Structure formats: structure tokens, C-alpha cells
Amino acid sequence: MHTQRAHAEQVIAAGCHYLLVVKRNQKKLRKQLRHLPWRQIPLLARTIGAGHSRREVRV
Structure with missing residues (x-):
């Protein structure tokens, strides 16, 4: 749902970090x-x- 170009651009413009x-x-x-x-x-x-x-491994 959130892997959309417009959404990513909005998050970056707000200076936020995201995955x-x-x-x-x-x-x-x-x-x-x-x-x-x-x-x-x-x-x-x-x-x-x-x-x-x-089991979960996060790096």
C-alpha cells in the first residue's frame, strides 16, 4: 500500500525516515x-x- 512514489516523496519532503x-x-x-x-x-x-x-533475525 505505501510503496508508492507519491507517498515516498511526501515522506522524504517531510524529512522523515522510512522503510x-x-x-x-x-x-x-x-x-x-x-x-x-x-x-x-x-x-x-x-x-x-x-x-x-x-525465529526472527533483524539486521
Whole structure:
């Protein structure tokens, strides 16, 4: 619902931080994201937890 260009532009204009969910049907965006230098970004935090009968790792 919120992975829309107009919504992202509004959030950026307000100076906010956000995360966008990118689904598999957004092929062009997923391709662009795959080519970003992810390994160069330092890992600042990692949490491990459990909820709803599954293990969650957040980095």
C-alpha cells in the first residue's frame, strides 16, 4: 500500500525516515536494489527473537 512514489516523496519532503516493502511484482525496483553496494553498508545492530512460532533475525 505505501510503496508508492507519491507517498515516498511526501515522506522524504517531510524529512522523515522510512522503510519500503518491495514485493516480487516490482521487478524493475527489485533489480535496481540488487545492484546497490549492500556489503559496504556497516551493520549497526542485530537482534534475534522468537514470535508467532518462528525465529526472527533483524539486521
